Amino acid sequence: MRVLNNFVAELMSVAALLQPCGEWSFTNPREGWVYISSAARAEGDDRIWISLDSEGNLIAHGDGASPVQEAMRYLSKGEHRLSIRSRGRPLLERLVVRAIPELIFCKFQYDPHIPEFGPYDWDFLKEHVLPNVNVIVGSGAERHRPLVEEWKRRGGRWIVEIPATPYFEGWDAERAYRYWAGSPGMSDPLLDGIIVDEFGGGDNPAYPAIIESIRRLKGDGRFKGKLFYPYCGSMYGTGLSREFIETVIGSGYRFAWERYLPEQPDEEAAARLLDERLSGEMRRWREGIPGCAEHMIVCLGYLVITESLNVDPSVDFKVWMDMQFQRLATDPAFSGIYGVMEYTCGYADEETVRWAARLYRHYCIEGQTELLSRRYGFKYKLDHIRNPDFEEGLEGWKIKEAEEGSVRVRRMEGYSWLQGRYPRTERGDVFLWMRRSDRGPNVISQEIRNLEPGRLYSLKMITADYGDLVEGRSVRREHGIFIRIEGVDPLPERCFRSVIPNNYAHQLGPFTREHRFWFNYHWMVFKARGSSARLIISDWDGDKPGGPIGQELILNFIEVQPYYETEDRGGKAVAGEKPEAEGR
Numbered sequence: 001m002r003v004l005n006n007f008v009a010e011l012m013s014v015a016a017l018l019q020p021c022g023e024w025s026f027t028n029p030r031e032g033w034v035y036i037s038s039a040a041r042a043e044g045d046d047r048i049w050i051s052l053d054s055e056g057n058l059i060a061h062g063d064g065a066s067p068v069q070e071a072m073r074y075l076s077k078g079e080h081r082l083s084i085r086s087r088g089r090p091l092l093e094r095l096v097v098r099a100i101p102e103l104i105f106c107k108f109q110y111d112p113h114i115p116e117f118g119p120y121d122w123d124f125l126k127e128h129v130l131p132n133v134n135v136i137v138g139s140g141a142e143r144h145r146p147l148v149e150e151w152k153r154r155g156g157r158w159i160v161e162i163p164a165t166p167y168f169e170g171w172d173a174e175r176a177y178r179y180w181a182g183s184p185g186m187s188d189p190l191l192d193g194i195i196v197d198e199f200g201g202g203d204n205p206a207y208p209a210i211i212e213s214i215r216r217l218k219g220d221g222r223f224k225g226k227l228f229y230p231y232c233g234s235m236y237g238t239g240l241s242r243e244f245i246e247t248v249i250g251s252g253y254r255f256a257w258e259r260y261l262p263e264q265p266d267e268e269a270a271a272r273l274l275d276e277r278l279s280g281e282m283r284r285w286r287e288g289i290p291g292c293a294e295h296m297i298v299c300l301g302y303l304v305i306t307e308s309l310n311v312d313p314s315v316d317f318k319v320w321m322d323m324q325f326q327r328l329a330t331d332p333a334f335s336g337i338y339g340v341m342e343y344t345c346g347y348a349d350e351e352t353v354r355w356a357a358r359l360y361r362h363y364c365i366e367g368q369t370e371l372l373s374r375r376y377g378f379k380y381k382l383d384h385i386r387n388p389d390f391e392e393g394l395e396g397w398k399i400k401e402a403e404e405g406s407v408r409v410r411r412m413e414g415y416s417w418l419q420g421r422y423p424r425t426e427r428g429d430v431f432l433w434m435r436r437s438d439r440g441p442n443v444i445s446q447e448i449r450n451l452e453p454g455r456l457y458s459l460k461m462i463t464a465d466y467g468d469l470v471e472g473r474s475v476r477r478e479h480g481i482f483i484r485i486e487g488v489d490p491l492p493e494r495c496f497r498s499v500i501p502n503n504y505a506h507q508l509g510p511f512t513r514e515h516r517f518w519f520n521y522h523w524m525v526f527k528a529r530g531s532s533a534r535l536i537i538s539d540w541d542g543d544k545p546g547g548p549i550g551q552e553l554i555l556n557f558i559e560v561q562p563y564y565e566t567e568d569r570g571g572k573a574v575a576g577e578k579p580e581a582e583g584r
Contacts, residue, residue, distance in 0.1 A: 004367025140184020236288025
């Protein structure tokens with residue numbers, strides 16, 4: 001066994017077998033997931049068949065199949081055997097077996113809160129996500145049953161997310177047990193269990209009944225092999241929450257520890273946050289509950305829309321995600337960790353969902369330790385736009401007012417929270433305000449710097465109606481704000497303006513989950529022609545007003561960053577993506 005990082009250990013590697021046949025054994029060091037990959041040359045009538053523990057063909061080469069084949073299976077601890085048969089004169093170029101973590105996608109079919117990014121349907125997942133995960137969080141919906149069956153044939157597991165109602169409402173043990181047992185994830189033989197949202201640390205008086213209900217669930221023979229995963233915060237401190245986690249572990253279940261970390265202003269501050277909130281906290285887990293790592297799924301957040309950890313438009317959130325994965329993969333505090341997941345795709349744009357899947361593969365299947373961002377030229381600190389949140393007033397911006405006083409920088413306490421930045425921060429409470437005039441357009445502009453010709457970039461901006469904000473009005477409408485970038489080639493199919501409400505949990509003044517405030521989310525993807533371009537934002541549509549005269553609009557979070565394009569199935573980079581370094 002060769003340990004590659006905290007997530008991955010290589011159990012077997014075989015290379016260059018002509019007319020392969022025979023058996024190879026490997027030892028799985030713990031009960032858990034194993035990844036098997038083979039690369040072969042099989043032409044004409046050449047064939048290779050690989051089976052695992054005599055359970056039929058796991059992998060088949062030839063007859064038009066891809067030369068690279070992969071499979072993941074959940075295996076018991078101990079020795080297992082791969083059997084290889086062939087016909088003709090094929091070449092098995094490489095066969096690799098690795099112990100890998102549980103890799104969870106959350107959740108099918110939770111389409112994005114900004115619909116234009118979706119849908120995240122089965123076709124999207126098959127292309128971008130499913131090759132990199134082994135567990136899907138979904139529902140017990142009957143219409144999804146054929147997809148569950150397909151996924152199970154591939155060796156995956158499918159669990160159902162349900163709310164922790166017995167915990168929230170203080171139910172007794174019997175009622176809680178019946179609630180768990182009656183959920184589709186437990187009652188349907190096709191499904192593999194439940195993941196329960198969510199439990200908190202402390203001595204909540206609901207815990208004794210919850211603990212007893214889990215013991216009953218585990219003791220019920222009807223649910224042998226079923227999973228009970230609680231989402232939770234840090235539970236190692238006080239008695240009852242610790243006892244709850246110890247009961248989960250003692251029952252053979254796992255738990256999802258939620259760590260939703262916001263961007264920091266620079267890499268030094270980011271490293272400090274990882275030291276304290278990730279590594280330091282994990283060491284406290286180990287001290288409080290020895291052996292917890294082998295049952296822990298670290299649940300990170302790829303929240304970037306409506307509720308967003310992407311709080312700073314001068315930071316590339318993709319790199320921040322990468323830094324968190326690298327910390328899990330390389331810090332000894334996380335040695336032996338059971339699994340990893342991202343919560344949850346409805347709060348993520350399509351680029352972030354695809355990037356998370358690529359991080360799964362890089363760290364959790366390939367066993368890498370270096371930042372993936374470096375291969376694509378992604379940098380933590382963005383340098384394309386100066387002062388993108390107007391924190392420094394109008395510094396860096398060229399302003400053309402339609403009349404005196406029609407453009408200025410303003411501030412409202414709590415605006416960034418209403419906008420969705422999480423956790424609550426003052427960053428984003430400042431914004432640019434403009435009042436539309438009948439005399440001509442208000443225009444702001446800035447050079448976009450440090451572009452790479454031929455590369456794809458994205459631009460994001462959030463706008464609001466200031467009059468609606470201060471008067472407490474809930475009006476769903478598009479704003480007459482117009483973006484033009486000179487010197488680039490936009491991709492029209494990836495450019496839109498979406499009208500979105502505040503997140504239900506982000507309330508401010510009169511705006512609640514019932515009385516919503518409405519933003520416009522502006523998104524553009526473009527290809528750079530040269531090393532610079534010109535960003536122009538106006539409240540007129542060319543030579544005519546873009547909306548009512550006197551309307552007051554506000555804008556901030558103007559983020560320009562490199563856009564991640566997915567590799568195709570053959571590993572070839574498509575437009576906009578940098579090739580990977582040699583020696584992958």
